[in-house]
Amino acid sequence: MKYFLRKIGFFLLTLWAVITLNFLIPRLQPGDPAELMVQKLAGKDAQLNLAQVRAMRAMLGTPHGSLWSQYWEYMGHLAHGDFGLSYTYFPYKVTDVIGQGLWWTLVLVACTQILSFVIGVMLGAYAAWRRNSRFDSIVTLGSTFVGTLQPFWIALLLLYVFAYSLGWFPTSGGYSQSTPGWNLGFLYDAVSHAALPAVALMIVTPIGWILGMRNTMIMNLGEDYIRLAKAKGLPDRTVALRYAARNALLPSVTGFALALGGLLGGAILVETAFDYPGLGRLMGEAVANKDYPLLQTLMLLTTTGVLIANLIADLLYGVLDPRARRAER
Amino acid sequence: MLLRKILVTGAAASLLLLPGCAGSAKDAASGGGGKGSGGGDGMVPVLNLPAEVDASVGSLVNYNPYSAKPATMTWLYEPLMMQNSLDCKVAPWLATAYKWEGSDKLVFTIRKGVKFADGSELTAKDVAFTFNLTKKYPAMDTAAVWNDTFGAHATSVTAQGDSVVFQFSGPAVPKFQGIIAQKIVSEKQYGSVGDPTKYIDKQPNGTGPFKVGSFNGRRLELVRRTDYWQAKKIKVSKLVLEGQPDATQALLQLRSGKLDFYSGEIPNPRKAFVSSDPKLNHVWYAPNGITALAPNLKKAPFDDVKFREAMAYGINKQDATLKATYNMMHVASQSGLVMPLRESMLPEPYTAENTTLPFDLAKAGQLLDAAGYKKGADGFRTNKDGSPLTIKFAVQAGWIDYEAMADSITAGFRKLGLNVKQVKSPPDSVDLQKKTGQFDMMINFVGSGCDYANGLGASLETAQFPTKSEVKGNVERFSDPAVDQAVKALQGSTDQAAVKENVGVLAKTMMTEYPVMPILYAPARGIYRTDKAVGWPTEKDPYANPQDAILLIMTHLKSAK
Numbered sequence: 001m002k003y004f005l006r007k008i009g010f011f012l013l014t015l016w017a018v019i020t021l022n023f024l025i026p027r028l029q030p031g032d033p034a035e036l037m038v039q040k041l042a043g044k045d046a047q048l049n050l051a052q053v054r055a056m057r058a059m060l061g062t063p064h065g066s067l068w069s070q071y072w073e074y075m076g077h078l079a080h081g082d083f084g085l086s087y088t089y090f091p092y093k094v095t096d097v098i099g100q101g102l103w104w105t106l107v108l109v110a111c112t113q114i115l116s117f118v119i120g121v122m123l124g125a126y127a128a129w130r131r132n133s134r135f136d137s138i139v140t141l142g143s144t145f146v147g148t149l150q151p152f153w154i155a156l157l158l159l160y161v162f163a164y165s166l167g168w169f170p171t172s173g174g175y176s177q178s179t180p181g182w183n184l185g186f187l188y189d190a191v192s193h194a195a196l197p198a199v200a201l202m203i204v205t206p207i208g209w210i211l212g213m214r215n216t217m218i219m220n221l222g223e224d225y226i227r228l229a230k231a232k233g234l235p236d237r238t239v240a241l242r243y244a245a246r247n248a249l250l251p252s253v254t255g256f257a258l259a260l261g262g263l264l265g266g267a268i269l270v271e272t273a274f275d276y277p278g279l280g281r282l283m284g285e286a287v288a289n290k291d292y293p294l295l296q297t298l299m300l301l302t303t304t305g306v307l308i309a310n311l312i313a314d315l316l317y318g319v320l321d322p323r324a325r326r327a328e329r
Numbered sequence: 330m331l332l333r334k335i336l337v338t339g340a341a342a343s344l345l346l347l348p349g350c351a352g353s354a355k356d357a358a359s360g361g362g363g364k365g366s367g368g369g370d371g372m373v374p375v376l377n378l379p380a381e382v383d384a385s386v387g388s389l390v391n392y393n394p395y396s397a398k399p400a401t402m403t404w405l406y407e408p409l410m411m412q413n414s415l416d417c418k419v420a421p422w423l424a425t426a427y428k429w430e431g432s433d434k435l436v437f438t439i440r441k442g443v444k445f446a447d448g449s450e451l452t453a454k455d456v457a458f459t460f461n462l463t464k465k466y467p468a469m470d471t472a473a474v475w476n477d478t479f480g481a482h483a484t485s486v487t488a489q490g491d492s493v494v495f496q497f498s499g500p501a502v503p504k505f506q507g508i509i510a511q512k513i514v515s516e517k518q519y520g521s522v523g524d525p526t527k528y529i530d531k532q533p534n535g536t537g538p539f540k541v542g543s544f545n546g547r548r549l550e551l552v553r554r555t556d557y558w559q560a561k562k563i564k565v566s567k568l569v570l571e572g573q574p575d576a577t578q579a580l581l582q583l584r585s586g587k588l589d590f591y592s593g594e595i596p597n598p599r600k601a602f603v604s605s606d607p608k609l610n611h612v613w614y615a616p617n618g619i620t621a622l623a624p625n626l627k628k629a630p631f632d633d634v635k636f637r638e639a640m641a642y643g644i645n646k647q648d649a650t651l652k653a654t655y656n657m658m659h660v661a662s663q664s665g666l667v668m669p670l671r672e673s674m675l676p677e678p679y680t681a682e683n684t685t686l687p688f689d690l691a692k693a694g695q696l697l698d699a700a701g702y703k704k705g706a707d708g709f710r711t712n713k714d715g716s717p718l719t720i721k722f723a724v725q726a727g728w729i730d731y732e733a734m735a736d737s738i739t740a741g742f743r744k745l746g747l748n749v750k751q752v753k754s755p756p757d758s759v760d761l762q763k764k765t766g767q768f769d770m771m772i773n774f775v776g777s778g779c780d781y782a783n784g785l786g787a788s789l790e791t792a793q794f795p796t797k798s799e800v801k802g803n804v805e806r807f808s809d810p811a812v813d814q815a816v817k818a819l820q821g822s823t824d825q826a827a828v829k830e831n832v833g834v835l836a837k838t839m840m841t842e843y844p845v846m847p848i849l850y851a852p853a854r855g856i857y858r859t860d861k862a863v864g865w866p867t868e869k870d871p872y873a874n875p876q877d878a879i880l881l882i883m884t885h886l887k888s889a890k
Contacts, residue, residue, distance in 0.1 A: 031757035035800060037397060043876070044728060044756070045617055045851035047776035047787065048800050051473030051507055059397065059468035059526045090397035091527040092389050100389055164581065171578060176571070179545045180388075275572075277547075 004315060011311045018303045022296045023074050027067065033087050033290040034060055040289070060087050074296075084293035088285060094297045098279065104174055105278030108194055109267045112201040117256055120209025125245045127210070128217035129236075139210060147207040152269035155200040159273065162196060169196050172275035197274045201267070209252060217248040254316075258309050371888035373862045375567040376589045377582075378879075379574055380549065388546055393530035394512040395469045400544070401570065403880050404551050405446075406512040406535035409437055409456070411881050414853075414874045415615055415670060417779035420881060423451065423513055423536060424493075429823040432500040433481065435508070437493045443558040445515050446534050453488035458516040460486040460495075460508075468526045472507030479503040479783055480820050500821030503782045538563045538883060547571060562884040565862065583610070583856060590857045590865075592876045596729065597655040598856055609860045613867050614657045615874050616667045616777075616850035618784070620731075622738060623773040623805040623845045627766060630712060631805075635700035637843035641686050643693035643745045649737040650849045653730040660685060661847035665785045665839040666832070667777050674781075676833030684840060693745055709748040719748045723762050723771040726753040731772050734848055763795045763804045773804050774851060781832045786816035789835060789844060807844035853877065862886040 034056035039048055065073075077084065083094040127136040163171040170176060175189040220226065221244050229239045271280030279298060286295035382398045393399060394406045409424040419427070424437040443451040463470040464486075470476070474483045474495070481499030488494075495501075495508065514525070515534055522528040533541060536558065539551035551568040554560065574582055576595045582588035584605055595601055598612045622644060624631035631637060646660040662668040668681035675684065701713040712718045720742070724735040735751055742749045762768040776784030787793045787802030789812045795801045815834035822828055838844065855875025857865050864885040866873045873881045 029757070031760060032798070035760070036757070044725075045620065045774055045853075047618065047774055047784070047802060049471075050799065050801065051476075051478045052471045053799070054473070054476070054478060055468055055471045056397070058470075087397060089389050089391075091529065092391070097389060173547055173572065175545075176548060177545075 007311065007314045011307060014307055015304065018307065019075070019078065019300065020071075022299045022303070023071055025299075026290065026292045026295050027070075029290070031290055032057075033292065036290055037087065060085075060090060083297045086286075086294045087291040088289045088294060094293045097282065097294060098297060098301070101277060101279045101282045104276060105267055105271070105280060108197060108271075108276065108278060109201070109280075112198050112205065113256075113259060116202055116205035117209055117252075117259075120206035121213045121245075121249065121252060123206065124210040124213025125217050125240070125248065128214045128221065128248075129240045129244070131218060131221075136214075140214065143207045143210050146203060147211075149204060150269075151200055151204050152273060154203050155197070155270050155273040158196050158200055169193075174277040193274075193276070197270050197276050200270045200273070208255075212255065213248060213252055216251055217244055220244045220248045254313050258306070258313060371564070371890055373565045373886065373888050375569055376565050376862060376886075377569045377571070377587060378590055379579070379588065379593075380570045380572055382573075390531065390544055390546070391529050392533035392541070393525065393528055394514070394535075395471075395526050396528075396530075400549060401551070402512075403537075404539040404568065405533045405537045405541070406514060407537050407880070408510045408512060410509040411878060412506060412509065412779055413872065413878065413881075414617070414778045415871050419509070422509075423456070424509070427505075427509070429502070432502050432821045432823055433497040435495040435497075435501070435505065437495075439491050439493060440558065441491065443536050444556050445517075445536055446540050446554065447517075448556070449515065449517060451513070451515070451536055453491055453493050455515050456493045456513055457486050457488035458520065459511065459513050460493075462514075462519065462525060463511070466524050466526060468524070472504060472511050474504060474508060474511075479507065502823055503780055503820050506780050506783075538880075539568055542567065559884060564887045565883065579856075583858065586858060586860060588858075589861060590855070590879075592854045592856065594730070594854065595856060598657070598854075599655065602856060609858050611857055611859060611865065611867070612657075613855045613865070613875060614654070614852040615855070615866075615871060615876070616658070616670070617853035617874065617876060618777045618851045619661045619665065619667070619775040619847045620734065620849055620851045621661070621773055621775045621845040621847045622770060624770040625766060625768055626806050626844065628769060630702065630718065631770070633700060634842055635696055636702065637846070639693040639696035639700070639702075639745070640742070641843050641846045642689045642696070643741050643747075644738055644846055644848060645688040645741045646686075646848050647688060648741075649734045652733040652737055654849065654852060658849045658852050661849050663840055663843070663847055664836040665775060665777060665788070665845075665847060666836055667850055671777075674829055674832045675836055676830075679836065679840060684836075688741070690741070690744055697745065704746050708746060710746040717748070719750060721769045722749050722751045723759050723768045724751050724753045725756040725759050725772070728756060734772055738848075760800050763800050764797055766795070766806065771804070772848070773845065775845060775847065776802065777850075781828065781835065782816050782819040785832075785835050785839075786812075786819055789838060790816045805845050807842070809838060809842070812838050859889055861889055863889045 032053075034053050035048060038052045038056055039046075042049065085091050086094050086097045089097050123139055127139045130136055159171060163169050170193050174193050175186060176193070177185075177189060180186055180190075226239060226243055229243050234243075267278060267280035268283050269280070270276070271278045272284040275281060279301075282294065283298045285291070286298060381401050381403065390400050391398070392401065392405055394402060407423050410422050410427065411420045412418070413420065421440070423440055423443060425440050426438045428436045430436060437456070439451070439453040439456055445451060460474055460483075463472070464475045464483075467475065473479050474486070476482050480501035480503045481497045483495055483497050483501070485496045486493065487496075497504075513536065518530075518534045519525055519528070538554060538557045538560070540554050542550040542552040544550070548569065548571040551570070553563055553566050557563060572578075574588065574591070574593075576593055579588060579591045579593055580595050580601055583591055583602055603610045603612055622640070624637065624640065626632055641663060650656060650658055650660050662681065662684040663686050664675060664679060664684040666674055666684075668684065672681045675681075697710060702710045702718065703715075705711045705715075705717070710718055722735060722739060725731045732753070739749045739751055759768075759771060762771065763773075775788045778784050783802075788804075789807050789809070790803060791808040791813050793801040793803035794806050795804060811834060815831040819828060819831045822831070839847075853874045853876035855865065857875075859865070864882075864887050866875055866882060866885070872885065875882070
C-alpha cells in the first residue's frame with residue numbers, strides 16, 4: 001500500500017510542477033501577445049498601431065497584475081476546468097480549438113505509431129532469430145543510420161521530392177476541395193494529404209522498436225526454456241513466435257504505452273512542415289502567437305498524458321512484479 | 330498611417346505568408362475565359378488570392394470583423410472611406426464626403442442606396458450605432474474614438490439625417506484615419522449580440538462586394554453580389570481564398586497561375602517571378618514608409634549630434650538597398666519624408682535631391698576626427714575621453730532584408746573605424762530592447778504616410794518614448810520641445826498651410842539633428858499576374874497601395890480579354 005501511495009503522491013507532485021512550469025515558461029519569453037498579433041497583421045514594415053494594440057489587449061484580456069496574482073487566477077480557473085479562450089482563434093474556447101485538431105493528430109499519429117510498433121517489433125524479432133545473418137546486419141546497421149535523421153528533415157526532403165518536384169502529393173493541409181465528412185471524396189482527399197506526413201513519421205519511429213525488440217529477444221533466446229523447447233523438437237516458428245517473441249514483447253508493450261502518452265511531441269515538427277491541421281501544428285502556432293491559453297492547455301494535455309501513462313505503468317509493475325515493491329523499501 | 334495599419338489588418342493578412350494548397354488549379358483552368366455576364370466588357374470568372382487567415386482549423390469560422398481572426402477582413406464589411414497612402418487622396422466609400430468643422434467636430438455624409446447582404450438599407454444610424462458600440466466595448470475601438478490615444482476622445486457620435494457627427498472634447502484630427510477605416514456593421518445584426526468581439530458571426534451581413542459562397546474549413550469561396558452598391562465596378566465573379574503560402578510556395582503557385590496576387594516577401598522577385606514570363610508576371614513595390622537606422626540617443630556617443638551626422642554619411646544606402654531589396658526600392662531621404670511624393674512638404678532650402686545624403690566615408694571620417702573620436706592603436710576609434718568605443722548592433726534575426734541592411738551598415742562603419750558588433754536575436758526580443766532601451770542601435774520602421782503626426786511625428790515626439798509595457802514610435806528617444814510643439818499643432822490642425830509649416834519643422838529636425846538615419850523606403854509589395862485580370866496599380870498608375878487597399882484595387886480590375 002505504501003508503494004502505491006508513494007507513487008500517487010509522486011504523480012501529484014510532478015503534476016503540480018508541470019502545471020506551474022506551464023504557467024511560467026510562456027511568460028518568461030519576451031513579447032506581448034496583443035502587440036504581436038497587431039504587428040503580425042500589419043506586417044513588419046509597418047508602425048505598430050497603439051489604438052489597435054489597446055483594443056486587442058482589452059479583447060484578449062491579456063494577463064496583467066503581478067505574476068503571483070496571475071498564478072492564482074490561473075490555478076483557480078484550472079480547478080474549474082476552465083481553460084479560457086484561445087487568443088489566435090478568439091473568441092473560440094481553447095477546448096473547441098483542440099477538439100478540431102485532436103482527430104487529425106489522433107488518426108495520423110496513432111496510426112503511424114501502431115504501424116511503427118507492429119513493423120518494428122516484427123523486424124526486430126526476425127533479425128534476432130536470424131542473428132548475424134545478412135538480413136540482421138542490414139536491419140541493424142540501417143536502423144542505426146536512419147535513427148540519426150530528424151523527422152523534420154525527412155519531411156522537408158519528402159516535400160521537395162514528392163510534392164514540389166514530382167507533384168504526386170499536395171504540399172500542405174489536411175484536405176482541400178472536399179467537405180469534411182464520411183464520404184469517399186473527403187477520405188481520398190484526406191488520405192492523399194496524410195500520406196507524406198505519415199511516411200515522414202514512419203521512417204524513424206520503428207527504429208526504437210526494432211533495436212529494443214532485437215536485443216530483448218536475443219537475451220531471451222539464450223534462456224534455458226528456449227533450449228528446452230528446441231530440445232523437445234518443436235518447430236522453429238513456434239519457438240521463435242510463441243516462446244521467445246512473446247516474452248520479449250512484454251517490455252516493449254510498456255514502452256508502447258509510454259510512447260502513446262508522448263505522441264504529440266514527435267508530431268509537432270512534421271505537422272508544421274506539412275501544415276497538417278493537427279495538435280502539433282496548433283502547438284507551433286500557439287508558440288508563435290504567444291497564445292498562452294492554447295499553449296498551456298496543449299502542454300498540459302501532453303505532459304499529463306505522459307505522466308498518467310507513467311503512473312499506470314508504475315502501478316501495473318507494482319501489481320505484476322512483487323520485486324518492484326520490495327526494491328522500493 | 331493609421332488608416333493603412335487598420336486596412337492592413339485585413340488586406341495584408343490576406344497577402345502574407347504560410348502554406349497553401351493545390352486545390353484551386355481546376356477552377357482556374359476551367360474558368361479561364363471571359364464569360365460575359367452583364368458587367369460591361371467581360372467578367373473575370375475567378376481570382377485566386379491567399380487566405381487572409383490561416384483557415385486550417387476546420388469549422389471554427391468567424392466572419393466578425395472585430396474578432397481576432399476574421400475569416401475575411403476585406404470582402405464582407407466595408408469602411409467609411411479609403412485613403413491612398415501614396416498620394417493621400419481620400420476615396421469616398423460608404424461615406425461620400427467628410428468635413429472638419431473646427432478640429433473637434435467631424436461630419437460624414439453617408440451614401441444612399443447601399444444595401445446589406447440581407448437586402449436592408451445602410452443608414453447613418455448603422456454608422457452611428459457601430460461607433461457607439463465601440464464606446465460600450467473598448468475591445469472593438471480600434472480607431473481610439475473614445476480614448477485619448479490619437480487626439481482627444483469623442484463625447485458623442487450621432488446620426489443626423491444622412492450625416493454622422495463626431496463631437497470630440499478637443500483637437501482630434503489624427504483620429505481621422507482610424508475612423509474612416511472602421512468596418513461598419515448593421516444595427517439589425519449586431520444590436521443584440523452583447524460584446525461584439527465575443528460574437529461568432531457565421532451569417533455575415535455586410536455591405537461588401539462579395540458574399541460567402543462556400544467554406545469547407547480551408548477553402549473560402551466568395552461570390553460577387555449583384556446588388557452591391559457599385560456592382561458595376563466589380564468584374565470578378567468569384568474569389569477563391571485558400572491557404573497562406575510562404576514565399577517559396579507562393580512563388581510556385583504564382584508561376585503556375587494558381588495564385589493571382591501576393592504581397593509577401595519573395596527574394597529578388599524580378600528574377601524569380603517576372604523574368605519567367607514578363608508578359609503576364611508583374612511586380613510593383615510602392616514606398617510604404619521608411620526603414621531607418623535608430624541609435625539610442627540616451628547613450629554616448631549617440632547623444633552627440635556630430636557623431637550622428639557622421640553615421641548618416643557612413644551608411645552606404647545604395648548598397649544596402651541593392652542587397653536588401655534587389656533594388657526594388659529606393660534610397661531614402663534624410664528628411665523622413667518619402668521623396669519625390671512629398672517634395673512639396675519640404676521647407677526651404679531643401680529639395681528631394683539635397684535631402685538624400687550621399688555615402689561619403691571621407692566626410693564621415695573628418696566629422697569623427699573633428700568631434701574627437703580618434704583612432705586608437707588597434708585602428709578602432711575611441712570615445713572622446715579615450716575609452717574604447719564599441720557598438721552593439723541589435724539585428725532582427727530571420728528578417729532577411731534587415732539582416733542584409735545590417736551587414737552593409739556594419740561593413741561601412743567598420744571602414745570608418747567604428748567597432749560594430751552585430752547581436753542577432755528574434756524580432757520579439759529586439760522589441761523588448763525597444764521597451765527597455767537597452768541597445769546601442771537597431772533598424773526600425775518609421776511611419777511616413779499621410780498622417781504626419783502619427784507617422785514621422787510619432788518617431789520624434791517626447792510623448793512617444795517606448796515604455797515598459799508598450800512599443801511606441803520614438804525608439805531612439807529623441808526629445809525637442811520645438812518638435813513636440815509641431816506634432817501637437819499637427820494633431821489640431823486641418824489647415825494645409827499650417828500642416829506644411831509643422832511638417833517642415835520635423836523635416837528640418839531630421840536634416841540637422843539626425844535623430845534616426847533613413848536607409849530605404851520600406852516596400853508595400855504587389856506581385857501579380859495579368860492573364861485573368863488587368864488593372865492592378867503600377868508605378869505609372871499608383872492609384873492604390875498594393876499591400877493595404879485590395880478592396881479599392883478590386884474596383885479597378887477587369888477581364889484581361
